[in-house]
Each structure stands twice: as C-alpha cells, then as structure tokens.
Amino acid sequence: MIRFALNKGLAALLMLWIVGTIVFAVLFIVPGDPAELLLTSDGAVASQDSIDSLRRQMGLDKPLATQYLDFLAGAARFDFGNSLIDHVPVGETIALRLPRTIELILAGLFLGLITGIPAGTWAGLRPGRPFDQIVSAANAVLISVPGFVTGTLFIYLFAQVLRWLPAGGYVSFASDPLLHLKLLALPAVTVGLHLFSIIFRMTRASVLEMRTHDWVRTAVAKGLRRKLVVRRHVVRNALGPIVTVVGLQMGILLGSTVLIEFIYNWPGLSGYLVTAVQQRDYPSVRAVILVVSALFILINFMVEMLYSVLDPRIRL
C-alpha cells in the first residue's frame, strides 16, 4: 500500500515535470507578445519603445534558459511568480479561483448523482417500461445538446423571461449567501445535466447487466427483501464503472467548465486560463495547467483507491 503510494507519487512528479516543460516550450513557440498585447488592447497603437520598456519590466528580455530554470525552481517551491498583466502572485489568483470551479463541479456532481443513480437504477430494473423509455429518450437529447446551448436557453428562460434568477455573475458566499446560491443554481444545473446524462446511462447499463447475475437470483430466492437485494447486490456491484466515469469526468470538467463559466460569468479557474492564454500571460498559463494536471493525477489516484473499497478483492 505504502509502496503503491510512493510509486504513484514519483510517477506523478515526473509527469508534472514533463507537463511543465511542454507547456513552457509551447508557450514560446506560439506567437504573440504579452507586452504588445497589453498595450494594444482595443486597437490602440503602442510605440515600439513603450513595448520594449514593458518587456524589460516583465522580465521577458532574459535568456530562455534562465526563464526556464527560474520557472522550475519556482514551481518546486509552489511559487509560480507574478502575473505579467496585473502583477498579482499567480498562486493567489489560483487559490481564489480554483475553489469556485471546484464548487461548481461538486454542486453539478451532487445534482448529477442524486438524480442519475436513482433514475438509472430504476430504468435498469424495469427496462422497456415507460419510465425507462421516456428518460432514455430525454437523455439522448440531453447528451447531444452542448452545455453552452442549455446555458443560453436557461438564461433566457429563467433570467430574461421569468425573472427568477439573475442572469449570471458571482458574489462570494460570505458577502451574500442567498445571492451566491442563486447565482450558482443555473451553472450547477447545467453541469449537473451533463453529468446526469452520463451517470444515468452508465448506471442503467450496469444495473441491467448486474441483475442478470445468479447471485442476485440466489439473494431473491433466499427471501431477502428486494430493497436490500438491489442496494447491496445490484447497485453496489454496478458502482465500479460509475466511479471510473465520474472520476474521469471530474478531471475533464476541471478544464472544460470554461464554456459554462464564460456563459454565466462564473469567475473560476478555466475562465482565467482562457484569458491568460489570450493575453499570453505565461506564468498564469503554466501555473493553471500544472495545478489542473496535479489535480487530474490526484483524482485518478483516488479513483484507484476507491476501487479497493468497493471491491475488496482488489488489493493495492
């Protein structure tokens, strides 16, 4: 177990170093100059002189090797440097924004799980019945409608027509808890719908397969209550693939909530990454990608750990 964790840890470090190096290299291959971009926003004309001064202030005139070593040394100490744009330490911005993205994903995941697993189980136990048919059909539609479309429709319906919720934005929980939740509602439901469609399909298929096993027949035959059979023998065994999928989705969502964050003006991490890429804010881009990669690796690790909890036959 300890050995397993150590091996995983070493591999993770190596992967992070590779990711960091690739990101560093790619950023210098991609054209675009942060100093020039900052000074020419909205089509303003900047003199070469001003641009050169700003490049010096940003430290972009140093040799590439120096910049790379500075970056590695900094990253090893969790110091990602300051943003080239507003000079705020990148670590601070990530500490501020990452929890918002995680909050959004967890809220969506919560909604997806509490609806997806029961609905999937029910549909899987009674395949072909009206409930299964209706939900499966609705799900086929859901899966093919991208989040930014549902998002735009939600804003139109709930904010512009019904006026139930604000159109989008963000307020911290501490300053106004109620408004915070109202602003979270639509993006969380949008993420939740996406997860629901995946979890529902996975659960249904898995339950459908599990209920045909002979141990289920045995359990029913020995007179166990159906509730117990389903919970202990069917659903529990069906959870394996669901955990894998949910774990993977969590990682993917870290990077792909960007559209949803953009549409609802939710100031999370992936929105920050997109802006940073557009502005060629090198330190911010590197740091966000490293942090997201580290989280992705961590989630995969946790999924593997969870397998052994769900299925005691798997020993790590």
Added chain:
Amino acid sequence: MPDNSGLTFKPSRRTVLTGIGAGMTAMALPGRTWAADGKTLRYGLSTFPPGLAPWNNTGASSNNVKLCLYRGLMGYDPEANLVPEVAESYDWPDPTTVVFKLRDAAVFHNGEPVTAEDVVFTFESIIAEDSSAYLKSSFLNIYKVEAVDAKTVKFSLKLPSAVFLKELANYCAGLVWKGSDAENPVGCGPYTKTSEERGVFIEVTKFDDFYGEGEPICDKILFTAYADQNLRYAALETGDVDVIEYLPWPQFDAVEQSETLKIGATVSPFMLMLFNVVKDGPFKDPKVRQAVGFAIQRQDVIDAAFAGRGTPLTGLPNPPGSPYNVTDPSIEYSYDPERAKKLLAEAGYPDGFSCRLLSTSTYGMHQDTAAVVQAYLQMIGINATLDLPDWATRVKKGKEGDFDIAVHGLSGFYNDPNALWPLLHSGPANYTRSFGFESARIDELLEKGRATMDEAEREAIYKELAKAYFEEVPQVPINWRAQAHAMQKPVKGFKAFPGWLNSSSAFSFDVSEPA
C-alpha cells in the same frame, strides 16, 4: 403500483413539495443587497480591466475605471466639450508655450494638494526612458515642463501642436502625486477604489474632497465585468446593471423598441484593409490597392458583420465630429468593379492573382468583414485565402508582415484628423499600418497639420491629406461601425460621447444618476 416502489430512493410528495416551495421562496426574495443601497451606478464592463496603471493604455474597460481614479490637466464636460479639468485655466503666450493655472481646490486622494511639482513629476515619468506610457511618443514633443509657482506650470514644446490640449485630456494622462511609489499611484479623480474582486467587479466610492462642485452625483459606481456580450445584454434587461458598454449589434433594435431601456449610439471605430507593400507582389502597386477599394460593396459588409449598423467609409477616415470637411467624391471610392478590373489590368494583372487575407477569429466582426471582402475580391479575380488566427497571433503576423492583405478595425481618441497620425505616419513596423508603407508626402502633411494653429490652413492641409490618402493608398477604408452604450431609461446624465471621443464617455459619470 408495482412492488418496486421501495427499491430505490423515492422522495415522498411532501419532501418534493417542501423542496420546491423553499426554492421558489428563495428565488422570490430580493437579491443584490450589496448594490442597491445609496446612489450606486452599476456599469457592465465588456472585460475585467487587465490593469489600472494610469499611463498605460490597457483597453476601454480600464480607461473607464481610470477616469474615475485619475484626472489630467484637461478633460471633457458632460456634453463632450474640451475643458480645463484639474487646470483652472490655460494660456498660450506663444505657439510653443502653454501655461496652466491649477485649481486651488484640487487635492489628491491622500489629502495632499495638487501642485505644479506633481504635474512636472507626472510628465517627466511619462516620457522617462523606461516608461511604457501610451502617450510617450506624443509627449516627447515636450521640451521642458517647469513649476513657475505652486499652482502654475509651464510647458515648452519643441514644435507647436494643434492637438496638445486634446492629448492632455486623454485617459492616459492623469496626474499622479509626486510621492507615489510605482505600485500605488495616487490620483485626484472623483472616486477612489474601495473594493475589488479580481475578474469579477471593481467598486469605486465618491472622493469627498473632489474639486468638482456637487460632483460626482453618485456615491458609488460598481463596475461588473461581463465578457459574454449576450450575458451583458441579459444583465441589463433583467435590471442587474444600469448601463452597459459595447451593446451587441443584433440587440440595437430590441433596445430602441424597449420600454425600459434606451441607447446611446455613435459611429466610432472604422474597418479597413491594410497591405503588405514590401513583398514583391501585386500589392506593391498602388493601382492594385485602389482596385481593391473599388471592388467592395460596403453596405454588404455593414449588413453582414454589423447588423446594418454603420455607414460606408469611402475616403480619408476623418473622424465624425471633426471640425474639418474634407469630402470630395473625385478622391473617394465607390462600388465599381469595372474600374477595379481596369486598374488591375493597368497594373499588369488582367487575370487576377492569389493572395492571403489576414484577420482574426477572436472577434466575430473582423472575421465576418473578412469573409465579405473575400467574396468581393473573388469577383474581380483576386483569390484570397483566409487566415484567421487568434488575436495575439494576428498582431504578431501584422507586425512581421506575414500577410498580403489584412482586414482590421481602428479608432483614435479625439475628433481631429491628427488622431490618424499613429495610423498613417511612418515609423517602426506596427500591425495597425500597412507593412512597409512609407510616404514622405503623407508624413509631411501630417507634420504640417499638427504644427499649424490656424483653422482654415489646417482644413486645406487635411484636404491635401485626403488626396494623398486616395492616391498613395496607405489603407483602403471600408466602413464606420456603430458603437453603443445601452442603459435603463431612468438613468440620467450618462452620455455616450460622439465619434472617437466615445472611449472618453466616462467623464460623464460625474453627473450620472442611476435609475
């Protein structure tokens, strides 16, 4: 009821109804308590300001906030007239000397009075060697700035300048207290920054010792960034904000017909084509560039890319509201494909040619304009391949001359033809000018226009410039595009400034009142 009812989590009716009831109650409660108290103007920005350094130009969003925090010697009144701002009055003893008298009441946010020394500090910092100030090159025309006494400051210019006062009124020329450290510049504007959540909002609060009498009217301005233009409009429609900038073109109709909203529109930036005239290709020949100018049906661009909101631009982009009239149909473009083909044939390309057309996918309007232009070029035999990288790459390609034709949008910051200087005067390669284009004739006219103070003489010079613009073809103009603020009907005082002054509209925050 089948017997599987107990097999899964099955919420009882009571649980569901309670949940829905609680949810609806929560939704119905009044929200936004943080923005509703006192007189707060809520303004929807198009992007979160990337920086608030007083002298760098970091875009329209930043400039709005900067005009709350910083003010310069000159400024604009709420009706967009150029007026002394922190200065009380000014005087030109001779064409290269200006003397400003500062307001007695002007104080910085730290309580220090605004003195001539602070003005000297500000302008010496702007033109310093390591400065990245937007107006550095303009203010290099300052030979010397000196404090005559505590409240009097004298500028000696190298050359006379007809636009010096307008440059001083720019949002990148705010006065800064001489004791400020570089990270925390202290200004003397009507508001101070009191709260901020990076990437989300900036709140500014009235500075009680501001020199303007009875101004500003609002106690607070809350700037919230809405990067998505449709959400920005939705936020206005639902009443989350009072004013938004950059109203998307397709929503103009909705706002004009709305009973609760109003629009403040002007034509401001213009769309144009730039060329690479260095490469040994067809565009080296001004006749080919002119041919392009006669090949475009301009109204189609306006309809396709700007929902019909704009006007064709057929000659020198003399800004709307400029004091001079330089129009002359004989030196302007029209849609005339026959003439375009004739010009191509004269240049030696009767059968046309192929080239690369650069624009950007970051901005839909640039991309759409490029697509229409491409179609019209096809009709006179020019096969243009679209190159649509992201904005950062587009800037770099423009600067390095990695294109044949480019479609672009540009603007200035005051309504005088001299604002075209950075777009037409030769200098180091820049993505806002045709690559490698240089014309001694245009340079000379621009220099003469700036150094001439007499209005009639200036008009004659700019008429000459319009002619040179047509004959030498540094750019091919396409259209003016409309730009609008939209606001709640009851909002008072806020004015969308006309033409290229639009980016200075934040001066009218001083007299703005929310709904």
